[in-house]
Amino acid sequence: MPDKKNHFETDAIRTQTPTTGEREHSTPLYMTSSFTFDSAEHARAMFAREIEGNVYSRYSNPNTDEFIEKMCRLEGAEMGVATASGMAGVFGCLAGLLGQGDHVLASRSLFGSSHQILSQILPRWGISFTYADVESPEKWEELIKPNTKMLFLETPSNPGLDLIDLKWAGKLAKAHDLIYIVDNCFATPYLQRPIEFGADLVQHSATKFIDGQGRAIGGVIVGSEKHMEDIQFFARHTGPALSPFNAWLFSKSLETLPVRMERHCDNAEVLANFLGDHKHVNFVKYPFHKDHPQLELAKKQMTRGGGVVCFEIKGGYEKAKLFIDKTSMVSRSANLGDTRTIVTHPASTTHSKLTEEERQAVGITPGLIRIAVGLENSKDIIGDVEQALG
Template sequence: MSLPDDATPWHDPTRLLHGDAGLGDDSAVSPPIHYSATFKARDAAEFAEMAGTPRHAAYYTRYGNPTHERVAAILAALEGTETAMLTASGMGAISTTVLALVQAGDHVVAQGRHYMSTAKLFDEVLPRFGVQVTIVEQTDLAALEAALRPETRLIMLESPANPTLVLTDLAAVAALARPRGILTIADNTFASPINQKPHALGIDVVVHSATKSLGGHHDLTAGAVCCSQALAERIWPMHITLGSVLSPMDAWLLLRGLRTLAVRMERMNANALALAQWLEAQPQVERVWYPGLPSHPQHALAQRQMQGHGPVVALALRGGYEQTSRFVASLQLATHAVSLGGVETLIVHAAAMWGGLMSEAQMASTGIQPNFVRLAVGLEHIDDLKRDFGRALQQV
């Protein structure tokens, strides 16, 4: 998007609305959905040019699509990167990026707390293909630095981390990695680019599950990779090989969702902080984790690297599994479902959700106790949320 006349960058809410200006047919106020798998060429010369242009927006939708192009332009503007690519899911974005940037014999460092499928990629998949992985506690910079080797090619980060909202000092990790020629990837899903800009802190690649806050309505599945043109040229061939292609319809839904991201996130940030403060004062609540609370052990880091603290709040109730299940079941406004960042408040009893997929030891190592709850705050009126949660807490 071009700069205003005084060369001052546009603010994020304006980028969301006008970041795709000049792409496609601008006669339509609402951009069309380019629901076509393939696009025609006028002659052999144009066909050869289309086929030979990486990420061409109108050749074949696995390679690119005009609707994808609009979304990518907005995301790149938000994250401050040269370009962006879309995938069919957040894990599509993460897996494609990692597999494109490492090979047998390489070494990767990953933090100890990640989205579960990301953790499986590093714990189970990469070692099968000859890539060594070292897992470190993300709050321990000395341990992370000690894990680096001459063959280390990549550091994978996530901040805030799912589900316990542990933070990683992104600027400090980037400062360790860049002089050594090590690439860094940060999953920015929990924060969103409204609240945190990892690339500005020195991170090379920013990935998202766009299913969450970017889409914002629990009606699509998508992923995004934001990076330099040079890195995109390395990642894109793996993308078209693996085929994690976002449908034009979901790309259009994502485009529509992005238009309201700034106003939605402003309300979610306010709701989440107010609810976290209120929950912290309730006698039935043992502990609350939220980066915006002074009680969060990394609150100072959150203030330094985040502009807002996101919609996710974690809490532990006074009681065990049964009391926690009763509390969750008693809520009327919070829907018992996975995901986050949508207009409705969602809640999960973490031990119930992950219990069938992780051992008790694995859950304990990631901070998931029987009384642990993850809450993704939506756009409801805060007084109604407090009333609903207060009523449910009486059941604990």
């Protein structure tokens, strides 16, 4: 990575693969599975990693390299790996760093598939976990065991938008020599930079706000060279590689991330304020809303509240279904971070594989609805939500 650091917007736009002899202004696509060598000795030295360069697109590619370098700059990281999906990134963080007998302390409020990896897949290899409740940080230290190796958390959480104090968690991890990993998908590096608060690694589903247009699936892990080398080794040999085309899309999308996130936040704040006063709504959760119980923490570690709002509709599941079915402009989808506003019922979709008890523990009630607020005119978003609430 170059030493010089510009402002966020400039790095997002001007971090580019060196131009070829064609003098292109925009980075071209490198749709190739492999690369050639000048000689047998050149090939040997490349495979021995004595010299830098591209060998095979499962290992590296100019498009994925550019995307990784941008994400490292934007998150303040030393090194990174791009993956075929956000969940490949989560698994890469865990499987690349953990071994038999290790223990993970994780925040209870996690995405459903992250929960499945911790509870159903890693135990096959003798890796255990314990959940810590967001609302009881004073008890986290008691949950650390002699074999605890990692602190894994998500903030803001999906879908409940609970927050964890990143600086406090960093001190806890350092005191117990834990690898500290943050899923920063909801905030993006534009709104929150966990490494500045002590995180060793940051993981993203690039499918969401980084792409921003619902086109491609991918993920990225960035962080300290000390830990990324093990993850890079894991990814190199197990093959969760991001395609050059998707990397090219993500890198181009990062050029507009700041302006998109500002509009997402503007619209989300308007929607949260509308829902907070609605007679058919029990409560609304949004990090920068006046009623969020962690508003001061949100302002301390985030620049704005993000593009996701959740609320509980009165009447439970039946009213939630009715609301979703009555929306007309808003899309019904399990994705988020799109230009288009999306509505999701977490209990029956993204978090349906959790038990009822597990959902209740993280506030996923039958009436909870998640809205990923898009870039449409805020009056049209409010209008559709209002008519669906009835």
